[in-house]
Amino acid sequence: DQQVKQNSPSLSVQEGRxxxxxxxxxxxxxxxxxxxxxxxxxxxxxxxSISSIKDKNEDGRFTVFxxxxxxxxxxxxxxxxxxxxxxxxxxxxxxxxxxxxxFGSGTKLNVKP
Amino acid sequence: xxxxxxxxxxxxxxxxTSVKIECRSLDFQATTMFWYRQFPKKSLMLMATSNEGSKAxxxxxxxxxxxxxxHASLTLSTLTVTSAHPEDSSFYICSARPSSGASYEQYxxxxxxxxxx
Numbered sequence: 001d002q003q004v005k006q007n008s009p010s011l012s013v014q015e016g017r018x019x020x021x022x023x024x025x026x027x028x029x030x031x032x033x034x035x036x037x038x039x040x041x042x043x044x045x046x047x048x049s050i051s052s053i054k055d056k057n058e059d060g061r062f063t064v065f066x067x068x069x070x071x072x073x074x075x076x077x078x079x080x081x082x083x084x085x086x087x088x089x090x091x092x093x094x095x096x097x098x099x100x101x102x103f104g105s106g107t108k109l110n111v112k113p
Numbered sequence: 114x115x116x117x118x119x120x121x122x123x124x125x126x127x128x129x130t131s132v133k134i135e136c137r138s139l140d141f142q143a144t145t146m147f148w149y150r151q152f153p154k155k156s157l158m159l160m161a162t163s164n165e166g167s168k169a170x171x172x173x174x175x176x177x178x179x180x181x182x183x184h185a186s187l188t189l190s191t192l193t194v195t196s197a198h199p200e201d202s203s204f205y206i207c208s209a210r211p212s213s214g215a216s217y218e219q220y221x222x223x224x225x226x227x228x229x230x
């Protein structure tokens with residue numbers, strides 16, 4: 001039973017526009033969320049995270065929004081660049097258990113020049 | 114910095130044989146390493162957590178006698194798939210947490226594609 005879901009397997013966006021990647025989770029006990037970015041033939045790399053005590057965290061062009069009542073988080077990339085083309089995974093962890101992260105299945109973002 | 118390598122990157126083996134996958138943290142020490150498995154178009158599923166010098170902690174449903182994990186040093190963990198079957202064919206990916214890092218930190222290797230014929 002997948003507790004973290006990314007329902008869009010792919011997303012295509014024009015360069016310069018906003019990319020919005022979505023993630024839903026089912027376990028209300030999750031209290032820390034992360035986004036990873038993965039290029040082909042490489043491992044996922046950490047992008048940005050957010051604690052459940054916040055509803056927004058921003059780092060440069062990347063912003064993560066958390067809606068706890070809806071059990072939904074999103075990653076906004078603005079402006080999108082061709083180098084952002086990659087697979088993006090969201091992940092969640094339960095309290096006091098950073099040894100176990102639940103991952104979504106990923107969304108492949110294609111930013112067109 | 115924070116580079117994790119895996120070897121081999123892909124391997125084909127026959128049913129019934131065993132195959133070992135290595136995970137190395139190249140520029141940091143990692144007390145804790147993780148092994149994941151990913152099926153096509155599915156999420157990364159944690160198989161086990163290995164701690165240097167102690168036994169691995171396996172997730173529910175993962176056979177510890179089939180997936181042997183050894184974390185003998187602060188920079189190396191190995192996963193051995195014993196008596197491999199075609200259903201073990203998958204993408205295996207490891208990650209390593211720096212001993213001095215934040216609790217949520219983990220750096221991933223590029224993964225190993227295992228095909229059992």
